[in-house]
Amino acid sequence: MKIYEKAPAKINLMLDVLHKRPDGYHEVEMIMTMVDLADRLELKELPGDSIIISSQAGYIPLDEKNLAFQAARLIKERYQVRKGVHIHLDKHIPVAAGLAGGSSDAAAALRGLNRLWDLGITSEELQTLGAELGSDVPFCVTGGTALATGRGELLTPLPDPPQCWVVLAKLPINVSTAEVYGRFRSHKVQSHPSAQQMIQAIEQGSFSQVCERLGNVLEDVTMELHPEVRQLKETMQRLGADGVLMSGSGPTVFGLVSKEAKVARIYNGLRGFCKEVYAVRLLT
Incomplete structure (x- = not known):
């Protein structure tokens, strides 16, 4: 069996x-x-x-x-x-x-x-x-x-967030979660993302508000260790993703994209930056 x-x-x-x-x-x-x-x-x-x-x-x-x-x-x-x-x-x-x-x-x-x-x-x-x-x-x-x-x-x-495309890009580096958390200092965080605001955006089914309220306090720590993660995020934003964020302790950066027509352009643009790029949907 x-x-x-x-x-x-x-x-x-x-x-x-x-x-x-x-x-x-x-x-x-x-x-x-x-x-x-x-x-x-x-x-x-x-x-x-x-x-x-x-x-x-x-x-x-x-x-x-x-x-x-x-x-x-x-x-x-x-x-x-x-x-x-x-x-x-x-x-x-x-x-x-x-x-x-x-x-x-x-x-x-x-x-x-x-x-x-x-x-x-x-x-x-x-x-x-x-x-x-x-x-x-x-x-x-x-x-x-x-x-x-x-x-x-x-x-x-x-509830599930509004359905959209997700473009994921992972740089050829490994990030230690333990090191990122070890270097994190809460008093250095200038603004904390709000769970309640993100929940409200999800409950209202507002894709634009979900994109606006993306936030990850570990980004600055990982980007200090690996500046290329910041470059990847800026590249994805420049290519037109609606909302961009590093996932977890990184180094993967994802972009939320509402229109399928944009996905190929973002995907192809990122392939020049790193090899591991994926265009997928949210699992809802």
């Missing part, structure tokens, strides 16, 4: 960091939604008790460093499953890109193993398990659009 799961990428429509918590994590406020760029997982039961990860991508770990491996190990230990599994990752989401590719793979592994082994775990329980693997995993378990608070694991579902 084989089970298939889709693991979509996420983007942050807004990301605010409020303060550092006593446990070392940062208190955040984020609005996340998913786009139609996805990894695909094939899960197959194995005789024995082993976890095997494979992938066509030569640039990801296939051992316990892989979040899908960690998800399988966690679910086996927590629910005392004495069965093996082979998980094949068909990778399409860029790695270390601010798009939660690894977290979405882990979430898809949790969902898929729940089905493969008929464990009857609720979505809420899967989210709680996911929080042990990473701050973005609970959101990726259910997807959609949500306000995330705490360290990212406390979720409030939101």
Whole structure:
């Protein structure tokens, strides 16, 4: 028996960091939604008790460093499953890109193993398990659009934002999320994006207001480390994207585009700037 799961990428429509918590994590406020760029997982039961990860991508770990491996190990230990599994990752989401590719793979592994082994775990329980693997995993378990608070694991579902095209561009650099958060200083932030204003724009179905209210307080930190991220954002704005923002801790920059006629021009213009460019739709 084989089970298939889709693991979509996420983007942050807004990301605010409020303060550092006593446990070392940062208190955040984020609005996340998913786009139609996805990894695909094939899960197959194995005789024995082993976890095997494979992938066509030569640039990801296939051992316990892989979040899908960690998800399988966690679910086996927590629910005392004495069965093996082979998980094949068909990778399409860029790695270390601010798009939660690894977290979405882990979430898809949790969902898929729940089905493969008929464990009857609720979505809420899967989210709680996911929080042990990473701050973005609970959101990726259910997807959609949500306000995330705490360290990212406390979720409030939101309506879908207005449908549009999303052009994603990832520079050939890797950004360390830990380094970006480590360098972040809240007192240096000149203006914080408003979650409530973005929620209002989404609820009103106003594409123009969603674009106006995009904001990410980590942008300045990443752009200080990697000035080419700022150049990429300015290039996307110049090419005519309606709203442009860096996703997560970067380095991926996305542009929201309402008119399909603009998409090819932006896509082709960015291909001269970096190789990894994608034109997709919001997942609604």
